[in-house]
Amino acid sequence: MDRNCYHHHCSYLEIRWDSVKKVILIFISSLSGILLILGLFFPETLFGEIRFYLLDWAIIVGAIALGIAIINLFSVHWNKVFADDKRDYASPFFIVGFLTVILIGILLGPNDQFFVNLTSTTIISVEASLLAVLALTLSLASFRFFRKKQNLLAIVFGISTVLFLLSFSGILALGEKFPLVRTLNSALNALPIAGSTGILIGISLGAILTSLRILFGFDRPYGRK
């Protein structure tokens, strides 16, 4: 009985401690959010300085998080090499590449020309090949697109793609001396700007509201409710 009571007491304390942790977390995040906003609007005051320090801390924490995440990535691939199931054959290549770069970087220093050349050549060649694959993939996807989607939006999308490909190729610029073609050309060029501006306004409104929701502590996507 005593033991049970002891257990109940323990779980009660645990629940309370969890709530306290949540309250502290909400308090710290809301306070930092409000201080950041005040620093933005009153940059010449103490809030401006606090904002500067808070952003500095955030950058340092972000850099440390990246370091931890890279170590975790290494451990994930290490486990995949020795896993009984779902063995990934790309993982040994990752581990060898990772260790090679780390060792050369430590031995020669990050500013050594050989190290800089080695890393940039690897990154550029891999990214270029991925871009080439992407170009092929997108060309194929655009052919498959009309087979997959047959609605009004898809037709408008297809027509506008062809139209703007022609427009950006400069073929319509040949008739620039005719006022009608010139007007048509400028109207055509204004369309994508108008469309993308509209989408960007929507995205900005959504981003502002999401940020405010989190800055004031109304929503915490980084923690579980």
Add this chain to the structure above:
Amino acid sequence: MSNSALPFFLMFILIILVAGVIFYFSPLKNRFGIKKSTSLINLRKSIGLSIEHGKGLHVSLGKSDLLNIHGAASLIGLETLNQIIDQSILSDNHPVTTAGSGDLALLAQTQHENVLNDKSSPTTDFHSDAYLSGATNYSYIAGAIPPSSDDTLSTQIFVGNIGPEIGLLIDSNNKKKHFTLAATDSLEGQSVGYVCSEEALIGEELFSIPAQMSDKKIFKVSLLIQDLLRWIVIAIIIIVLILKLGGIL
């Protein structure tokens, strides 16, 4: 931000806060319903089927960290992950999460850890459920391709900041006939997502995911304010246009 724009931005924030308080505490919000997106209805169905068939889920949170302008999309990605984890809590197959930034990867791990704690699961290996797949744009994509072409998967969700390189990930999904939802704040990413994937969210639809997937009042209020602000912006554009045509501005 230039100093002349600051008062306008402050006014903007005040409008948001006042509208938020009015919507949150008054029954006004009940008069407006949220139009359900078919893409998100299909996503929920697909998650349900994945759990039923014991198949896996892959969530990719994009490449942006929380400190830059695309951080809001990453936060939406985290919120979506939270909802997906909640839905798939009974699944034998844990969802796998990949991210392109360190802070996002660690926050996603926290979500996975919490689920294991909620389920009182004996396994503590949440480190391989959520991880950084690469630190640069293309290394992130290259690292996310192997988990997204896994045969045991059936649903893939890309939410966050992902550029046109999203095409490579979606292509590997299409070959395996997985359900794919692409939601990114990048314009190029959206157009590639629209062409390549089964379901894609365009424009600010990305920011409506939390309201569509959860019943929380704050998300509904946030979406209503977003709509209200959009109408205000439209009204301002039309007024300025009329004033310009009239030669007043």
